[in-house]
Amino acid sequence: MDINDILQIIVSPTTAAFALAAIGLNFHYGLTGLLNMGQAGFMLIGMYGYAITVSQGGSMWLGILISFVGAILFALFLGWPTLRLRGDYLAIVTIAAAEMVRLIGRSQWLKEWTGGNTGLRGNQFKGPFENLSPFQPARIVEIGPFSFHTTIWWLMLVGWVAVAVAAGLFWRLNKSPWGRVLKGVREDEDAVRSLGKSVYSFKMQALIIGGVLGAAGGVIWAHGNAVQPDSMGRVTTFWIWTMLLLGGAATVLGPILGSVLFWAMFVFIKQLAPLVLPNLAPQQIEPLALAFVGIGLILLIVFRPQGILGDKREISLNV
């Protein structure tokens, strides 16, 4: 058992990236009650938009712009047919559209840009961001129990600042008149409609903001790993849901706490499993840890749907 591994995953860029995506989902589900089952698709759109722009010679800022514009267009494309329909239609369409993005991304058709099923390697797009790093020269730096390369420290700094900004945005918007309308939509669409608000437009705005945050999470994830279409499948969306529901939907810090706990527990179970079950083959450890994620999600919904920080009165899943 290595406590350092758990501490390292807690601060890692992956955790920050998923926290961002979960905050985005919190805008959809926690605030507005939208069942977006395609958050991984938003992440994938974000990382493709960024990585393709940069690998084709664009600047980093253009890459970020294109990644956000991509997420906005994706949200419009998803919301247009479904936001007028019942909640489960949005769930099916978002999951289908996210899958479509993944299938097109991994297809041989656009291999020249997307790199097909192997995706894009880090050295094709990480350069501009890493060159901005103020931590020079590039070497491994140890602070307390954490030992990372300077580029990772830089990425972690940017990632967690982005998480803080997103959480601040959620906190501010949640308290604003705009946020109250969204919560009204979540609780009773017809009541909001009767007050003269355009429910459709408010839902669309929430979908776009959450989607852009998902895309930002995708860009950070890609910097910590690489662009891999198959690691952004349906299951990834389900993880983000687990994080949000674990921490507590409709709370400011819930998604962040959820992401931290999710990854910490994931590493913890992976380390614990060989000690408890010595007969387990090494390749069976990860599936076992992931099976616990699923069981955890079931128990969460049944026994504590509001999560750790949430308020049971606020969050009722009657979409």
Place this chain on the structure above:
Amino acid sequence: MRNANHAGQKARHFPLRIALLSTLTVAAITVISAVPAQASQLATEVADTSGGTETNLLLQNLLNGITFGLLLALASVGLSLIYATTGLSNFAHGEQVTFGAAAAFAAVTAGAPLLLAAVIAVAAGGASGWLQDTVLWSQLRKRRIAPMQQMIVSIGLALAAVNLLQIWMGAQRVRLSTSIEVRYEFGPVSIGPQTMISMAVCIVALGAVGFFLQRTRLGRATRAVSDNPALASATGISVNRVIRIVWIMSGSLAALGGVLLALYENTSDFSAGARILLLMFAAVTLGGLGHPFGALVGSLVVGVVAEVSTVFLPTPDLKYAIVMGMLILTLLVRPQGLLGRKERVG
């Protein structure tokens, strides 16, 4: 009052009818599968003599699409029935399909012949449906947990199940049958005997489901529950019992679908069902969410579109992306699906 008594007496025959229906289905499978066993030798000769003829790509893909559509229909009819009776979009249905293939593979590995393995898989699938409903879903309904919340529970179940299946089966691909497929040629198309049996089994099983829904009392009760559970309950139908039976049926049909899919693709692995989950959702939505025959119509459309599109697409690996696009388009122009009733869904 007399009518109610009458219904009560009839109710005791429900399990009997189910048993009869299953026996008939299994018997039909046995008879059909016995035929090509003799025919396969003949087939080799046929295939040898006509090896040079070209098959028509479009027609061949159409046939493949219909075959795949039938398999998809078998796998997804349970998804549709569960949605109709409980309002649950069951994301763990893909794992039901995989479970069928896994159970059959375990039986084959233990030395059972393929047919017995298929029967074991169907029984195990039904048992898993019963177990799930008893332990999980009926409890959730009792606690009045909303269908959307139940949907997230099913996602958790899917996550747990797919990983447990991976631990059970391993990450490698497995094969249920090691025999080499011969192919018959019929004019412009060719088809293997195994595929023909699969199609026949699909048609028989789907016919049995159709007969069950249209002609038996329990089937009518099922349709009544899917129409309006409260009203059905008020007329003396035991809603929970109908749902329990729907879960059993759904589990066994998905398992049968999984076995046939493994034979059709000639390979299976722990994610075989998860891969077709969205195709099943597309099929069920396209046909009309909750409509009993929607799954069949939708599946055939999905199967044909997926296979035929490979002729026109720049790369064939986009075929499922086309289906996803079609699903989104359907919801845009006709959200109630092809067969669904027009109702306000927003």
